[in-house]
Amino acid sequence: MPKMKDKGEAIRQMLYAATIIAHSLEKKGVFKNVDETVVGRGELRHILDKDRDGKGLLSLASMAAKRFDVRRVKTIDGKYLVEVIDVDKPLLKVRRLRK
C-alpha cells in the first residue's frame, strides 16, 4: 500500500493525476465540443493503470481525496479544473478553464 506523509504530498499526487487525466481526455478530443465532462472508474483505470507508476497514482490520488480532502485541483498548466464528485466510486468532473 503506498504511503502519504503530508498534505503537500497529497496535493502533489492529485496534481499529477488531474493533469494526466485532463490531458489524456484532451488528446482523445473530448473537449472539442464541450467544456466539461465527468469521468468514472472505468475511464480512470484506463488512463492511469497502464503502467506501474500510473497504477500507484490512482490509489494515491484516492488516498489524497479521502485522507486530506483534496477535492478540487487545477492542472499544473492551469488549463483545467478537476473536481472529485464522489470519492468512493470514484467520480471526477473535469472542466476546461481556458483554451
Place this chain on the structure above:
Amino acid sequence: MSEIVLIEKEKLIIADYNPRIARNQEKIRALAENIKHAGMAVPLVVRPTDDGKFEIIDGGERFLAGQIVGMDKYPCIIKNIPLSEAKKLALAVNVEREELTDEEIAMCIRDLIEEGVFKSKKEAAIFLGWSESYLNEKLKELDEIKDKTIAKQLVTEYPGLNIKVAETLASLGIKPSKEDIEIIKMIPKAEQKTILDKLQETGDIKKAIAKYQKEREEEIAKPVKIRAPSGHSYEISKSDNKLIIFKLERGTIIEQLTLPLSDLKQVIESMRKFLDF
C-alpha cells in the same frame, strides 16, 4: 465597521480562487462541534456575484462545518470589491494563518500573476511581505512539480518507459517524439538509465540515443578472451558482420577462423569444430 447580515446557505458558494486545496476534515468536524455549542462567532466574508449569489472569500471551512450542523443561514460581511481584489484578499487571509502548503501558495500566486492580478513577481512578493528570492524559490518548486507531472504523463502514455528517463526528459524540457520513445523502450528498462548521462551531455534525445547505440556497438565489437582446458586461448571478435576467432598459444596466434554471420547454424557448427573444448 462592516454590517453583518444573514445569508441563506443556497446563496453561498466557496470561491473558485480559494487557494486552499486540501482541507482538514478533523478540523472541520471540531469546528462543527464548536458551532453547535457556541454558534458561529466569526462571520464569513463574502462578495456578491453577477448571478445573485455570494462567493465566500474567507470562511470556507466555517461554511462546511455549518453544513454538518445543519445551519440554514450564515452571518456574513459583504465586501463589494472587484474580483481581482477578492482574489488578493483570499490569498492574504489564508497565508496569514500559515496553514497553506507551499504548493497551494505557489499555485495561487502563479495563477494571480498569469491573470494579471499581480503585475509582477515583485508586486506579489511585496503584497505577501516576502522577499522576491523567497517567492522565486516557491515558484521554482512548482516548476519541479511540473517536470514530475510531465514525466508521469510520459510513463502513463508509454508504459515501459523508465521514470528516471522521463524525469530527465522533462527537466531538460525535451519533448520526445513517439519514435524516440519507441527506440528507448526497446532498451531494457533497467538499462535505460544509461541514456541519462548522454541526455545531460547532449541535451538532445536523438544524439543521446545515437551515442548510446554507438557505445553499445563498440562494446559488442570488443574481443572476448576465453581459455580452453587444453591450454589454448581464444580471442573472439566481431567485425563487419563477420566473426573472427584467433587461436593462441602462449600469446601467439597459431590459427585463425573467419565466419560470415549470415548463417548462424553454420557459425555454430564451425565454432564447435574449431574450439577444442
